[in-house]
Amino acid sequence: MTAVLPREAPPTELEAEQEEEVHAPRRRPPWLLLLPGLLWLALFFLVPMITLASMSLQTGSLQTGYALTWTWSTYTDAWATYGDQLVRSFLYAGSATVLALIIGYPLAYAIAFKAGRWRNLMLVLVIAPFFTSFLIRTLAWKIVLADQGWVVSALQWIGLLGENGRLLATPAAVVLGLTYNFLPFMVLPLYASLEKIDPRLLEAATDLYATPARAFWAVTWPLSIPGVVAGTLLTFIPAAGDYVNVQFLGNPGSQMIGNVIQSRFLTVLDYPVAAALSITVMVTVLVLVLSYVRRVGAKELL
Amino acid sequence: MIARAVRAARKHLVLAFGVLVLLYLFLPVFVVVAFSFNDPAGRFNFSWSGFTLDSWRDPCSVPGMCDSVLLSLQIGVIATLIATLLGTLLAFGLVRHSFRGRAGTSLLVFLPMATPEVVMGASLLTLFINAGVATGFWTIVIAHILFTVSFVVVTVKARLAGFDSRLEEAAMDLYADEWQTFRRITLPLAAPGIFAGALLAFALSFDDFIITNFNSGNTITFPMYVWGAAQRGVPPEVNVIGTAMFLLALLLVGGAEVVRKARAGATTG
Numbered sequence: 130m131t132a133v134l135p136r137e138a139p140p141t142e143l144e145a146e147q148e149e150e151v152h153a154p155r156r157r158p159p160w161l162l163l164l165p166g167l168l169w170l171a172l173f174f175l176v177p178m179i180t181l182a183s184m185s186l187q188t189g190s191l192q193t194g195y196a197l198t199w200t201w202s203t204y205t206d207a208w209a210t211y212g213d214q215l216v217r218s219f220l221y222a223g224s225a226t227v228l229a230l231i232i233g234y235p236l237a238y239a240i241a242f243k244a245g246r247w248r249n250l251m252l253v254l255v256i257a258p259f260f261t262s263f264l265i266r267t268l269a270w271k272i273v274l275a276d277q278g279w280v281v282s283a284l285q286w287i288g289l290l291g292e293n294g295r296l297l298a299t300p301a302a303v304v305l306g307l308t309y310n311f312l313p314f315m316v317l318p319l320y321a322s323l324e325k326i327d328p329r330l331l332e333a334a335t336d337l338y339a340t341p342a343r344a345f346w347a348v349t350w351p352l353s354i355p356g357v358v359a360g361t362l363l364t365f366i367p368a369a370g371d372y373v374n375v376q377f378l379g380n381p382g383s384q385m386i387g388n389v390i391q392s393r394f395l396t397v398l399d400y401p402v403a404a405a406l407s408i409t410v411m412v413t414v415l416v417l418v419l420s421y422v423r424r425v426g427a428k429e430l431l
Numbered sequence: 432m433i434a435r436a437v438r439a440a441r442k443h444l445v446l447a448f449g450v451l452v453l454l455y456l457f458l459p460v461f462v463v464v465a466f467s468f469n470d471p472a473g474r475f476n477f478s479w480s481g482f483t484l485d486s487w488r489d490p491c492s493v494p495g496m497c498d499s500v501l502l503s504l505q506i507g508v509i510a511t512l513i514a515t516l517l518g519t520l521l522a523f524g525l526v527r528h529s530f531r532g533r534a535g536t537s538l539l540v541f542l543p544m545a546t547p548e549v550v551m552g553a554s555l556l557t558l559f560i561n562a563g564v565a566t567g568f569w570t571i572v573i574a575h576i577l578f579t580v581s582f583v584v585v586t587v588k589a590r591l592a593g594f595d596s597r598l599e600e601a602a603m604d605l606y607a608d609e610w611q612t613f614r615r616i617t618l619p620l621a622a623p624g625i626f627a628g629a630l631l632a633f634a635l636s637f638d639d640f641i642i643t644n645f646n647s648g649n650t651i652t653f654p655m656y657v658w659g660a661a662q663r664g665v666p667p668e669v670n671v672i673g674t675a676m677f678l679l680a681l682l683l684v685g686g687a688e689v690v691r692k693a694r695a696g697a698t699t700g
Contacts, residue, residue, distance in 0.1 A: 157530060158524070158528070158530040158531065158532055158533075158536075159523075159524045159527070159528045159530065161520075162520045162521065162523050162524030162528075163520070163521060163524040163525075163536060165516075165517050165520060166517040166518065166520055166521035166540075166580060166584075167521070167536065167539065169517055169576065169577065169580065170539050170540065170543070170577070170580070171539075173555065173558070173573055173574075173576075173577045174539070174542065174543055174546075174551075174554075174577060175539070176558060177551075177554035177555050177557060177558040178554050180554065180557045180558045180561055181550075181553060181554040181557045181558075184557050184561075232452050232455070233452070235445055235448045235449055235452070236448070236449040236452040236453065238445055238449075239445045239446045239448065239449030239450075240449065242445075243445050243446045243449070244446065244449075249688070251449070251453065253681075253684055253688075254453050254456070254457070255453070255456065257457075257460075257677070257680070257681060257684075258456045258457060258459070258460050258677075259634065259638070260634075260676055260677045260679075260680035260681065261459075261460055261463050261673040261674070261676060261677045262638050262653065262654060262657060262672075262673055262676070263638050263640065263654070264640055264654050264657040264658060264661070265463055265657060265669060265670065265673040266459040266460065266463065266673075267459075268657070268661060268665060269458075269459035269460075269462040269463045269466070270459055271477065272462050272466065272477055272478075273458060273459065273462060275477060275478070277478070309455070309456070309459070312452075312455075312456060313456070362545070366544075366545060366546075366547055367547060367548060369547055370547025370548055370549035370550060370641070371548075371549075371641070372549065372641070373640060373641070373658075376661075377661065386549075387547070387549040387641075390549050390550075390553055391549065391641075391644065391645070394553055394556060394645065395644070395645065400557065400560070403553060404553065404557060407549065407550045407553040407554065408550075410547055410549070410550055411546060411547070411550045414545065414546075414547060415545065418545060
């Protein structure tokens with residue numbers, strides 16, 4: 130692969146400026162284009178978020194109705210009761226994200242650099258499992274990880290699991306399920322940023338006597354950081370709020386915050402606590418995401 | 432010589448690892464397909480007890496399942512049409528215009544993607560409860576449009592960003608008016624992005640469980656059906672639907688690839 134592929138040169142600053150002028154003479158927002166979508170997002174995203182926040186500070190019941198009483202103790206009570214589930218959610222989601230990065234990066238790398246003419250096929254294969262429903266695939270893991278299944282038997286045989294060791298209904302199964310379900314969200318952005326890397330940069334590194342490992346850490350990895358950030362976010366965020374994997378693969382002791390929110394909302398009908406927990410998850414995710422993006426961004430600058 | 436061997440091993444090592452990861456991705460799919468031919472002994476289709484084609488002969492014999500598939504298709508189509516329209520307009524507005532408040536608009540588009548589904552589902556349910564709206568078909572449609580719109584915007588934006596604006600200028604230079612330019616140049620060039628966005632929206636909508644679970648009331652979409660069935664025992668017919676969806680999608684992708692190759696061959700040959 131020494132042939133230098135013709136690539137479109139990135140626009141120079143001058144060109145970019147000219148383009149700005151061509152396309153952006155107007156300062157007035159293009160209301161006709163924006164308004165329908167913005168109204169939808171405002172009405173069904175912003176307003177519900179505010180309603181949710183307000184609900185978390187209300188007291189009352191379904192029969193008597195709810196009134197805004199600014200009861201902040203709902204939050205502290207909810208944290209005290211469901212602290213374990215909160216911590217567990219972020220722990221499981223974090224583990225699944227790291228695992229997905231570890232196994233997803235080589236896959237994305239293989240597709241981008243090693244697959245040759247099989248590249249498109251491998252990309253389709255990454256997405257293809259998605260075509261069977263998420264719930265059905267998670268249920269299938271239940272069969273794979275079952276106590277009498279071949280995975281458990283094999284692990285017992287090589288001694289990684291004890292005689293009565295099991296996988297189903299353990300935290301390990303939940304993390305495995307989360308990793309599995311969100312892996313394509315990790316691989317695709319990783320691939321997108323790896324694929325953009327100019328192979329000439331790697332050739333240059335080799336010409337300058339860099340070992341493959343050094344070329345990887347000095348060239349490939351830093352250039353793939355945008356994909357790493359996008360992939361980890363796309364994996365972590367849905368994993369943190371998931372409750373399907375716990376329901377199918379976990380046990381009551383491995384419940385995540387999503388399980389609590391859904392049962393408080395849909396079965397117990399305890400809206401204020403459910404709302405307080407939802408807001409807690411939302412704020413925590415936003416804070417984690419922002420500080421993570423900022424940190425990685427700062428690293429890039431160094 | 433040795434260096435070459437090492438390089439070859441390295442090349443195949445990464446590739447081999449990648450293939451292993453793909454196998455991991457496919458393992459549950461194989462199970463789903465295999466168990467669609469199972470003849471389960473009890474209510475639960477969790478252990479292999481014999482080969483049969485019964486479930487394939489008449490998958491709709493299971494009460495309620497095919498209705499739920501139809502319902503999911505309906506919801507998916509309506510939500511996709513509206514989300515694609517809203518999202519494409521937003522993407523054009525964001526890419527083609529610079530205006531005060533563009534950063535805020537982008538943030539508002541980005542936020543739903545950064546929101547865990549359980550929070551989005553809960554917030555919509557709270558809104559519907561407060562507004563006294565009974566949850567059902569249309570609340571699901573509203574929710575699906577909401578969470579798919581951002582994905583359409585991102586997909587279409589990506590396509591528009593790599594757009595050679597000189598083509599439009601050339602059309603205008605050749606006395607095409609704005610509408611003609613849009614219709615003959617802009618739209619055909621943006622179409623793959625719009626199409627990809629629509630496909631993504633449909634796939635997300637059809638498969639969504641978490642947000643739907645909050646806003647469905649008594650309406651049972653296919654994922655809701657599977658969730659319910661998981662508690663009482665999933666019939667192998669569910670695996671038939673899962674397998675059929677998988678094959679159908681693969682056929683579509685394969686067909687699109689064949690068409691693309693044929694076209695590429697026609698233009699170069």
